[in-house]
Amino acid sequence: MSSDAPVGARPPAGRTFFGHPRALSTLFLTEMWERFSFYGMRAILVLYLTATVADGGLGIGESTANAVYGTYNAMVYLMALPGGWVADRLLGARRSVLWGGVVIAAGHYVMAVPTGWSVFAGMALIVLGTGLLKPNISTMVGDLYERDSPRRDAGFSIFYMGINLGAFIAPLITGFLGEKINWHLGFGAAAVGMTFGVAQYVLGRRNLGDAGARPADPLLGADRRRALTRAGAVTGVLLVVLLALLLTGWFTVNTVVNLLTAVTVLVTVGYFARILTDREISGTERRRMKAYVWLFVFAAAFWLIYDQAGSVLNIFAADRTDRNVAGFTFPASWLQSVNPILIIIGAPLAAWLWLRLGHRVSTPTKFAVGLVLNGLSFVLMAAAAQAAVGGDLVSPWWLVAVYAIQVAGELSLSPVGLSATTKLAPVKYASQMLGLWFLATAVGDAIGGQVARLAQNWSQSAYFLTFGLASVLLGVAAVMFTRQIRGMMAGIH
Known part of the structure; x- marks a missing residue:
């Protein structure tokens, strides 16, 4: 996470969170639940892919399942690049985090659907949503402090604990539900976790002041239209490649x-x-x-x-x-x-x-x-x-x-x-x-x-x-x- 994020307007004064701006609690809980959903799903993903159809899994070979898992993780981090750009130039960090959380929750709910295709469609949504949320919520934490504030590093340390708290709790819940009862129930638990995260983020938005409210370097007028046109062109190329793979049987x-x-x-x-x-x-x-x-x-x-x-x-x-x-x-x-x-x-x-x-x-x-x-x-x-x-x-x-x-x-x-x-x-x-x-x-x-x-x-x-x-x-x-x-x-x- 960045300790050199651009500094926005300070959040409103009032109650504090362990001596830090109250807004840190909102971001702490959002990240905790996002990591709950991410690590909860990840903990059972390969086990689900490799489980036999009789045991409710997909019966995929271990080598392919391992490659899917590695590529999924890679895409989550790769999408941080366009996710950061969208926040800086189009939406602002605050709205990027909100929409990212909504898309992540949707992805987990799709994975909870007990069909073979749902896991891959759900992962695609989670990748897109995490790309919007993950880099930008760290930026918002930085926005809560002056750049040279001695409390800045301490605030990030508290935020970091939220990440690991969510990662610690998640496998205990999703693992039990997925392995002992039903895989898709485990994925559903991850969806509920992200829903909690989005709900408390919306309820706690009054604590955020102007932090992350506007793009750091917004695209306006012709530049904005040009950027959106390019993004549409890239999307079109990806769809053409996907269609070609489908038509040739290589998908x-x-x-x-x-x-x-x-x-x-x-x-x-x-x-x-x-x-x-x-x-x-x-x-x-x-x-x-x-x-x-x-x-x-x-x-x-x-x-x-x-x-x-x-x-x-x-x-x-x-x-x-x-x-x-x-x-x-x-x-x-x-x-x-x-x-x-x-x-x-x-x-x-x-x-x-x-x-x-x-x-x-x-x-x-x-x-x-x-x-x-x-x-x-x-x-x-x-x-x-x-x-x-x-x-x-x-x-x-x-x-x-x-x-x-x-x-x-x-x-x-x-x-x-x-x-x-x-x-x-x-x-x-x-x-x-x-x-x-x-x-x-x-x-x-x-x-x-x-x-x-x-x-x-x-x-x-x-x-x-x-x-x-x-x-x-x-x-x-x-x-x-x-x-x-x-x-x-x-x-x-």
């Missing part, structure tokens, strides 16, 4: 997944090429962006492994772990709540550690630590998979340990990456760099979805060990080239 899940993966990578390459070839940025800014390219690659490699928690590791939890406690077999998706609770516990500790270390540990080194820890988590998973050879069920504590290592890696890389993004950004592209940071997750998830296809054909221990060691080696390489990357950062730590 399959795998075709769409592969196409969207390619689009994600090409958009990213084009974005970097545009910035690096821009003659209006200075030589120092260009050097810093070249350093950022390396950090971006490291981050994408991190998310490639990390976000398999909801796909490959989720399937392992369902098929290979002993989840029986006192005669009750708890849902595999409940283990998806481990990550957010560990983040809630670990985030303050990580903030304290980085504050104590100061500039003694550079940004590239922190990224390297994240990559090494992420790789070690998969090395541990290789041991767990080896213990499960022959059909033996292993303790779920294996996965808890894996998630603990991954969270330590995330806290070394993710918040540091957000900070580095704002510091290395060329002045001209300062407001767009958050979208570029989201692209790292999009690329990692898109490629990770394709990589995860291998999990069905390789032995699980070989799969985890191969990519775990690859991440460790990449982390070691990052350490070796730290001095060169810091040189390109031109004084930025």
Whole structure:
């Protein structure tokens, strides 16, 4: 989330929320329920796709299901780019968040319909809605404070807790309903959560003052008509491509997944090429962006492994772990709540550690630590998979340990990456760099979805060990080239 969002008018004075503007409670609860719906659905998505038709699922192979999951995550983060543009140039952040929440809720309700097609139609709506809501609600949090306010970082920290609180609670509810009763009932619970979020956002709008009420850089007159015409043309091209796929018989899940993966990578390459070839940025800014390219690659490699928690590791939890406690077999998706609770516990500790270390540990080194820890988590998973050879069920504590290592890696890389993004950004592209940071997750998830296809054909221990060691080696390489990357950062730590 951005700590350099444009500052709008202050919200009205009055009651506070933990000493912060009352409007923060509205945005906190909106984001909490949005993350409830997102992580609740995500926790059961792959399990539903791979469940047999007799068990109420779609019976899709694991490799395809993993690719669908990765591509879906990628699209959510990719759409943050046009979502931010719509808010900045057309609707304003406040209306973008509202319409985003409505579209997300509609998507979850569609997924609750017990038919085979509903899951894909629902995911498409959720992707569009999240693109509108996710980047812009963070912008509105920034609008509540003066740019140099000492309470600004604390406000974002409270907001961040809302994200993880929703992510923690969601799998416990949707997982039980989906795995124990009916998959579509689980999706319906996610829909109800987002509905709560939209309702309280509308009721709490009086607390927001003018924050996010207007576009930051509105398009007017001919410029607006030209932009809408271009958007219509792009939509038309997409519809033509879709029609062509339908007419040629190529409209399959795998075709769409592969196409969207390619689009994600090409958009990213084009974005970097545009910035690096821009003659209006200075030589120092260009050097810093070249350093950022390396950090971006490291981050994408991190998310490639990390976000398999909801796909490959989720399937392992369902098929290979002993989840029986006192005669009750708890849902595999409940283990998806481990990550957010560990983040809630670990985030303050990580903030304290980085504050104590100061500039003694550079940004590239922190990224390297994240990559090494992420790789070690998969090395541990290789041991767990080896213990499960022959059909033996292993303790779920294996996965808890894996998630603990991954969270330590995330806290070394993710918040540091957000900070580095704002510091290395060329002045001209300062407001767009958050979208570029989201692209790292999009690329990692898109490629990770394709990589995860291998999990069905390789032995699980070989799969985890191969990519775990690859991440460790990449982390070691990052350490070796730290001095060169810091040189390109031109004084930025």
